[in-house]
Amino acid sequence: MVRRLCMIHLKNHADTEDIFQTVFLKYALSSVLFESAEHEKAWILRVTVNACKDLLKNFFRSRTISLDDIMEQPAVMPPNHREVLEAVLSLPVKYKDAVYLHYYEGYTAPEISRILGKNVNTVYTILNRSKQLLREKLGGEEDE
Numbered sequence: 001m002v003r004r005l006c007m008i009h010l011k012n013h014a015d016t017e018d019i020f021q022t023v024f025l026k027y028a029l030s031s032v033l034f035e036s037a038e039h040e041k042a043w044i045l046r047v048t049v050n051a052c053k054d055l056l057k058n059f060f061r062s063r064t065i066s067l068d069d070i071m072e073q074p075a076v077m078p079p080n081h082r083e084v085l086e087a088v089l090s091l092p093v094k095y096k097d098a099v100y101l102h103y104y105e106g107y108t109a110p111e112i113s114r115i116l117g118k119n120v121n122t123v124y125t126i127l128n129r130s131k132q133l134l135r136e137k138l139g140g141e142e143d144e
Contacts, residue, residue, distance in 0.1 A: 002020055002024075002045075005049065006048060009052035010055065019055060083138065091133060095133060098112055098116065098130060102127060109123045110123075
């Protein structure tokens, strides 16, 4: 019931799972004394709807575009950016994660090393190798 309600509001499986967990965490931590099973069900439904609404009006969510939408709508980004994004997304996972964190999220190599649980020098190596791979994919010059 909670999952269905979340899917109706959010139309997204990942967000549905997040809200599902949030609702039952609130339920487990709640000190509310329910008068009946119907009262309990109504409380769970109300918490679910409120959590969905909170997620939908979240500042960050309202100002982001999913990668799927970007790939489907060429007008959202200039052609050269689209080509770069496709090249980044085609990198192996260990390179893609580091490139995303560094160039799209703005993390430094030491911060990325803590996030990924890797040595700082390993992160620098991964970033250099990913740049080389991107140059090859995009046909860039060696000094760019």
